[in-house]
Amino acid sequence: MSADRIIRATSAIASISELLAAAIRALARGDYRRVEELLPDELRTSAERRLADERARDRWPAPGEGHQ
């Protein structure tokens, strides 16, 4: 096994153990947060999509939708 593969395997195991530890802590904590506390009303991705759609419509306006 190459040194690179050993390093990758070791870091993968470390991240799994960190995740397990985080899951255990979350479960033991017992103070659950609400959806509204953890997520915004409009997700960041949805906001990006909305803005990108606006830019695309500005660039290729439908007939009769051009800027005044």
Place this chain on the structure above:
Amino acid sequence: MLMRRPILADLLIIGAIALALHALSGCGGAGMRPVRSAIDVSSRAVAAADVGLAEAYRARASSALESSRSLEEYRARMAPLDVAEASLRATHGALLVAQAAADARDVDGARGAIACVREGLIGLVRALDAAGVSPPMDVRMAIGAILSVADLAGECQP
């Protein structure tokens, strides 16, 4: 270039997390505690996916806007990311339904809603994969957590 982990490794990770959470949560866990736990873990997973997808969306949209010659071409280029965004939004919606059911102490309603969250997260992993965005480990962890708790077994009936 994205580093893709073999599916077997993913399954082993989900299985390990599921076993650990199952052992920790006990066999019963009656009431709303498992539901609230699933809502918490899944919301954090959606938040993590949202950060990565928003970044990818902004970069991809900017590039597609520059390189496309028509709105149709732009939309075609963005289609996989749009599917992922819709999947993320649907999971967010399912989480809000689950939260409302938990607030109303509607155990059956909450189980059904959590099943929709689980399906939403599974769909999200597929959509992110298809869009070339690496799904965050939190999403797999949330799926494993929901699958591990027998009290959360239910059918999604949107």
